[in-house]
Amino acid sequence: MLLLILLVPAILLGQTKIESIEEIQLKTIQPGTVSQFWLHLTDDGMSQPVYVPVIIAKGKTTEPVLGLTAAIHGNELNGIRIIQRVFEELDLETLEGTIIGIPGLNTISIPNHERRFIDEEDLNRNFPGKENGNRSQQYVYQINKKILSQLDYLIDMHTASFGRTNTLYVRADMENDATKTMALLQDADIILNNKGVPSADEKIAATHTMRAEAMLQGIPAITIEYGDPQVYQTDMIERGKIGVENVLSWLKMTPQKITPVGDQVICKKSYWIFLDKGGYLEVPVELNQLVKKGELIGRLRNPFGDIIQDYYCPEDGIVIGRSSNPVNMSGGRIIHLGILNN
Ligand SMILES: [Zn+2]
Numbered sequence: 001m002l003l004l005i006l007l008v009p010a011i012l013l014g015q016t017k018i019e020s021i022e023e024i025q026l027k028t029i030q031p032g033t034v035s036q037f038w039l040h041l042t043d044d045g046m047s048q049p050v051y052v053p054v055i056i057a058k059g060k061t062t063e064p065v066l067g068l069t070a071a072i073h074g075n076e077l078n079g080i081r082i083i084q085r086v087f088e089e090l091d092l093e094t095l096e097g098t099i100i101g102i103p104g105l106n107t108i109s110i111p112n113h114e115r116r117f118i119d120e121e122d123l124n125r126n127f128p129g130k131e132n133g134n135r136s137q138q139y140v141y142q143i144n145k146k147i148l149s150q151l152d153y154l155i156d157m158h159t160a161s162f163g164r165t166n167t168l169y170v171r172a173d174m175e176n177d178a179t180k181t182m183a184l185l186q187d188a189d190i191i192l193n194n195k196g197v198p199s200a201d202e203k204i205a206a207t208h209t210m211r212a213e214a215m216l217q218g219i220p221a222i223t224i225e226y227g228d229p230q231v232y233q234t235d236m237i238e239r240g241k242i243g244v245e246n247v248l249s250w251l252k253m254t255p256q257k258i259t260p261v262g263d264q265v266i267c268k269k270s271y272w273i274f275l276d277k278g279g280y281l282e283v284p285v286e287l288n289q290l291v292k293k294g295e296l297i298g299r300l301r302n303p304f305g306d307i308i309q310d311y312y313c314p315e316d317g318i319v320i321g322r323s324s325n326p327v328n329m330s331g332g333r334i335i336h337l338g339i340l341n342n
Contacts, residue, residue: 018036019035026098032093056100069102071110075114075162077231096254099253118136153251168190169338173197278300318338
């Protein structure tokens with residue numbers, strides 16, 4: 001009784017002691033439970049362990065294992081809340097298989113409001129990492145060894161980067177049946193057909209994304225971009241949650257019916273259009289807008305307000321992302337243009 005009295009206020013404050021672990025051992029977790037852990041990846045300069053938060057829901061069976069990862073870029077936060085929401089709404093009684101959620105992979109950079117890792121590297125360009133490599137290589141190596149190795153499927157959650165805004169769009173290999181289905185189940189505006197895996201001759205030198213590493217290991221993986229950096233967007237979070245729940249239904253991990261989603265625009269490729277001069281940029285097109293070849297997409301002014309340059313769309317397409325920060329030097333981005341499948 002005394003224990004209960006002591007425990008209740010602690011639970012209410014969210015201050016229950018979270019167990020620290022060196023590795024994820026799914027076999028030792030009780031079926032029908034949700035567990036929270038701090039998973040040790042590397043150490044910091046104060047000799048303290050660097051942990052990532054891990055939430056594991058284990059149903060009646062261990063498999064399949066769906067991984068949900070967010071914020072490998074430390075300023076991309078919507079996915080953190082999506083993962084938390086998925087676990088909040090989960091019915092453990094009917095769950096089959098296991099969900100491993102990592103609501104915040106880049107735990108060094110998230111509290112510093114930074115995208116990149118402490119050594120200025122992009123963690124998501126450094127897979128598979130190196131056991132005895134530099135700081136980001138070792139961190140990535142441990143993500144690969146301790147997290148990816150546990151998964152049968154992966155949804156990796158991102159947003160736009162600083163100074164830009166994004167639609168809700170999916171990057172997926174649409175020639176792979178599993179990743180195609182996972183993509184079509186998302187409440188997404190756009191699906192970008194993108195293998196993501198380095199080609200045979202690139203492979204020798206290539207470091208690559210977590211999605212590519214997963215695909216190379218035979219783990220069907222999609223990347224989803226949910227809107228804007230360094231914010232929680234309620235609509236993006238709810239749409240993201242629906243997409244994850246649809247994948248759970250498709251994998252027969254939950255008995256829920258699949259929630260119908262709107263038609264996504266499917267693009268066969270995409271690219272950014274860059275400025276060749278510097279100044280103050282206006283972007284007169286909106287996210288998800290269909291744009292025509294020759295349409296005005298950017299107007300650059302000098303500090304006195306004179307137009308230095310107008311930029312026009314090089315071909316028909318759709319606006320996947322756009323600059324939201326007017327201040328740009330040469331090489332700044334205007335729009336991320338998606339080219340539709342026919
Ligand atoms: Zn990202």
